[in-house]
Amino acid sequence: MANDEDEVLTAMIRTGEQYREALLQEREVFVGGERVADVTKYAPFRRPIESFVAQYDAKHSAELHDVLTWTDPDAGTFDISFLIPKSHDELRAKGAAFAEFAKLSYGCLGRGPESMAALMAGLEESCEWFEQWGEGNHQKVLDYCHYVRDNDLFVTHALGNPQSDRSKQSHQQDNPYLHLKLKEERDDGIVIRGAKQLATAAPFADEVIVFPNGRTFGPGDEEYCLCFAVPTTASGLKMMCREPLVMDDCLKIYDHPFSSRYEEIDALLVFDDVFVPWDRVFFHNNLFAANNMRFMTSVAAFSGHLSTRRAAIRSSLTVAAAMELCKSVKTADFPNVGELLGRIAALQKALEALVFRAEEDPRVAENGTYFVNPDALTASGLLYPDFYTTMLETIKRTGAAGLMLTPTQADFSGEAAEFAETYFAGADGMRGSDRVQIAKLAWDLVGGPIAQRMNHYERFYIGEPMFVGNFFSKSVELNEGRELFERVIKEGKESQE
Numbered sequence: 001m002a003n004d005e006d007e008v009l010t011a012m013i014r015t016g017e018q019y020r021e022a023l024l025q026e027r028e029v030f031v032g033g034e035r036v037a038d039v040t041k042y043a044p045f046r047r048p049i050e051s052f053v054a055q056y057d058a059k060h061s062a063e064l065h066d067v068l069t070w071t072d073p074d075a076g077t078f079d080i081s082f083l084i085p086k087s088h089d090e091l092r093a094k095g096a097a098f099a100e101f102a103k104l105s106y107g108c109l110g111r112g113p114e115s116m117a118a119l120m121a122g123l124e125e126s127c128e129w130f131e132q133w134g135e136g137n138h139q140k141v142l143d144y145c146h147y148v149r150d151n152d153l154f155v156t157h158a159l160g161n162p163q164s165d166r167s168k169q170s171h172q173q174d175n176p177y178l179h180l181k182l183k184e185e186r187d188d189g190i191v192i193r194g195a196k197q198l199a200t201a202a203p204f205a206d207e208v209i210v211f212p213n214g215r216t217f218g219p220g221d222e223e224y225c226l227c228f229a230v231p232t233t234a235s236g237l238k239m240m241c242r243e244p245l246v247m248d249d250c251l252k253i254y255d256h257p258f259s260s261r262y263e264e265i266d267a268l269l270v271f272d273d274v275f276v277p278w279d280r281v282f283f284h285n286n287l288f289a290a291n292n293m294r295f296m297t298s299v300a301a302f303s304g305h306l307s308t309r310r311a312a313i314r315s316s317l318t319v320a321a322a323m324e325l326c327k328s329v330k331t332a333d334f335p336n337v338g339e340l341l342g343r344i345a346a347l348q349k350a351l352e353a354l355v356f357r358a359e360e361d362p363r364v365a366e367n368g369t370y371f372v373n374p375d376a377l378t379a380s381g382l383l384y385p386d387f388y389t390t391m392l393e394t395i396k397r398t399g400a401a402g403l404m405l406t407p408t409q410a411d412f413s414g415e416a417a418e419f420a421e422t423y424f425a426g427a428d429g430m431r432g433s434d435r436v437q438i439a440k441l442a443w444d445l446v447g448g449p450i451a452q453r454m455n456h457y458e459r460f461y462i463g464e465p466m467f468v469g470n471f472f473s474k475s476v477e478l479n480e481g482r483e484l485f486e487r488v489i490k491e492g493k494e495s496q497e
């Protein structure tokens, strides 16, 4: 039983029930033309909320409490994702926790509470950077990060502008308030109007943070350069959700192991004259800060660490599923199929090697913070989308008709159960119901309702690959290669003399 001291220290970690209760606060969520009265009771949201509830509860479980949480003598006990690692072991502990968080949802929930907690740790790590944009700004950022950490809040983020017309800057759009813009400065804060995207899991979150996602703003866009946070219940904030990919909250886990539970939904956020008090405004009207925040703060590095761990978990399951699928009908023994499987296994090992390099060859900043190796992190983020797509393609090519011809769990207990068990059977005496379960799992990774969205998510979760790749081409460390290059150039010149 917990003693008094334990009770005080664990007060910062919410239970699933406390999280669910917070969702009852009024918020403006729109789906299919209607306002959702209670997100906890809305069928397409019920199972995903259960999944997030389970994540909060996991932090209290005997098995995972010590892995997923961290106790600081001054701050108490909190989700380890909020930790700023000051030793190599702390960095490793975060990596191990990120993997466990990912396993809870088989890597399907890209933007769960721990994901934004990791980002908040990066924000806190960089709080000094904000001081140059206004006196006291570093304290505002610090206070906000601690508020989120100490209340174990679920944050969503919306960094991009609506696509509207990408050939024009924000201030050149037909409607000046299409992209989120400063409308009014007041003594007590600012009023903002316009839209931001794309906030995954917004209806399930407590808070939303907005900051620019790359070098997207130009002269004339100053009033669009905003970095702030508000509660998702803020007056005037409207969450316009895309069409849910799964409307039914009764899908069987056997039939749809991932789609039945992990539709994390995405939303456009409309700020219809939302007031933001000054203590929640981290900078505004600042082109330089807006275009450089991503590259000059620790936000991307800290959230990237989590994403890289999650991605490697998701792909490990995908490769294993491909192999089991082929084993179930013994196509795995054909050398051509074996080669395809071997190739995706190699991609998986390359991803795992990047995770290992990222954590085992860290960079230590002057302030003592441990960062994952930046090159390994970015390489993983840039390569993963294509690696993952190749894995999915391999499942499609090798699974062939077996992926399509899948009855339901009910068929194995219904009137024709005997026929189903017999004629859907696999190799080596595998029962029909066992073989079909593997095929359904594989299809839910590749072509089920949320599979396509996941594939799209994997391509864009690091942000616009153009910015990331371009930045990497300038920042990557290639000393050995450059030295060799210089040497052979020198040899060439000397041979002319």
Ligand SMILES: Cc1cc2nc3c(=O)[nH]c(=O)nc-3n(C[C@H](O)[C@H](O)[C@H](O)COP(=O)(O)OP(=O)(O)OC[C@H]3O[C@@H](n4cnc5c(N)ncnc54)[C@H](O)[C@@H]3O)c2cc1C
Binding pocket: 111, 157, 158, 159, 160, 161, 163, 166, 197, 198, 199, 200, 201, 213, 266, 453, 456, 457, 460, 461, 462, 463, 464, 465, 466
């Ligand atoms: C499933 C999913 C979930 C997401 N979740 C989140 C989230 O939780 N929070 C969040 O903030 N974002 C989220 N995003 C958004 C994601 O970060 C963006 O999709 C990504 O940054 C790319 O931006 P965009 O979609 O606006 O594409 P665009 O910027 O519109 O780009 C479209 C195409 O045009 C090209 N292009 C655009 N502008 C230029 C230019 N100036 N010069 C040359 N080429 C150009 C791009 O290279 C690209 O090929 C999510 C996206 C997806 C798909």
